[in-house]
Amino acid sequence: MKDWWIKLGCYLTGYNYSIVKSSSEASAKAVKKFASALLIISMVWCFIGYEFTSHYLHGSTLTSIIGAIIMVVMVIQIERQIILTIGKSRSVKRFRIIIGIVMAIIGSVIIDQVMFKDDIExxxxxxxxxxxxxxxxxxxxxxxxxxxxxxxxxxxxxxxxxxxxxxxxxxxxxxxxxxxxxxxxxxxxxxxxxxxxxxxxxxxxxxxxxxxxxxxxxxxxxxxxxxxxxxxxxxxxxxxxxxxxNKPFLEELSILFKILMSSPIAFVVWALIFTFFFSIELFVLYCKFGDDKNDYDRTIMHQMQIRMQMIDKLNQ
Structure with a gap:
């Protein structure tokens, strides 16, 4: 069961299972931590993708499921850009924060439209x-x-x-x-x-x-x-x-914005949901750059240095 969880984590994060298997427990824990974060984010965006496809694109159940899967794949690929980054790049951090803000706004708006459905109606x-x-x-x-x-x-x-x-x-x-x-x-x-x-x-x-x-x-x-x-x-x-x-997406956004501006309680609820989504979006970023390098990262760097030295010798 332990190896199965690590294999799933390597599949989601893009880590090399053979290297993780030969590394220390710290690398295995890092994979599990990233996998847990990806699963949390994927479940949330799976729901958002299904609701968006079903409600606004008027898709069938099968089409909504396909939309949810596409959304999950997109989120995992975005998170991989952080997980597979070697070192601590400030430009990657800034870019991921911008994406996190945008995705948190989109996610919170769609969730609010589901929560405030009766008020919107x-x-x-x-x-x-x-x-x-x-x-x-x-x-x-x-x-x-x-x-x-x-x-x-x-x-x-x-x-x-x-x-x-x-x-x-x-x-x-x-x-x-x-x-x-x-x-x-x-x-x-x-x-x-x-x-x-x-x-x-x-x-x-x-x-x-x-x-x-x-x-x-x-x-x-x-x-x-x-x-x-x-x-x-x-x-x-x-x-x-x-x-x-006919229920246009922009019209529902206008109604939702009107509700948020007229009701302080509704605005507080939206702010809490936005904060939750923003925290989830930055969860992987914090896990990646909040910890020190583990032996998996050092192994990757060592392999890269060896390959660079071999290439330099071939050039000479």
Whole structure:
């Protein structure tokens, strides 16, 4: 069990297991200490990655798990930059502190959004109502304009229909003239006209067929108008549903910031969470540079010096 824990620690930290195995207990304890710190940080950021992917990226359970794994891998790789650093570099310390501040702010904000979920939802009701009222003005005007256009089209078709009815009433039938030409061949074989016969035929007014088409078009326009009028009755429910389903990340940040600025207790809670995250982010940094070099670091340095000497001799 002891070797298994050391192997896991070496896998997480990037330490060479064979060197740690041959080193003193101090090196093994350092690996265990770094591994414990990485596990604590990884569990916290695993939760943050899952919540962020699920809540703001609207991912499924599988997608949220993948997002959590990606976040854990990123955090471990960042911490390795500190753990695998040989010596005490001030630039590395400053860079890690800056990253720690940024990550602590991001982590504390996401955790606060989970903790203050009920307060955010309460504030969101007011914000959503304002958005619904603004959207209602635009949506209602748009539908009313469409209804007005349909009324205009219906009125135009009605006038065409009344005109067609008037013409049909006046002339229910029309007379069609058919002219037949009689020809015969002359002595040269050419066809010449010898007479014309004109016949008349009474037939229904073509406006009757056009009247049926106009009735169908008017019915279609009336159905569209009824549908638009019905949509006015349900438009508020539709807009409210769209607004509730859309939860932008920046909007929730604005609501959270408003809560923190208006409530001293909420701000104190956020400050405590930020301090906790910042302390966790600097935990590995403190473990690395707070202790003296162990024999593992000295072994790595010794191997590097030997390799450098060999390279110098080859160059000579």
């Amino acid at each position: 309460r504030e969101r009701i007011t914000v959503d109502q304002e958005k619904v009222n603004k959207a209602m003005i635009f949506k209602t005007k748009e539908i009313n304009d469409q209804i007005a256009q349909l009324d205009t089209s219906i009125a135009r078709k009605e006038r065409e229909r009344m005109k067609a009815i008037a013409e049909i009433t006046k002339n229910p039938t029309i007379t069609a003239y058919n002219t037949q030409t009689q020809t015969k061949a002359d002595s040269n074989g050419r066809m010449v006209t010898v007479g014309r016969t004109m016949t008349t035929q009474s037939m229904p007014n073509p406006k009757i067929e056009m009247l049926a088409q106009l009735d169908g078009q008017i019915k279609t326009l009336h159905d569209l108008k009824v549908a638009k009028e019905n949509s006015l009755l349900t438009i508020r429910a539709t807009v409210e549903k769209e607004v509730k389903e």
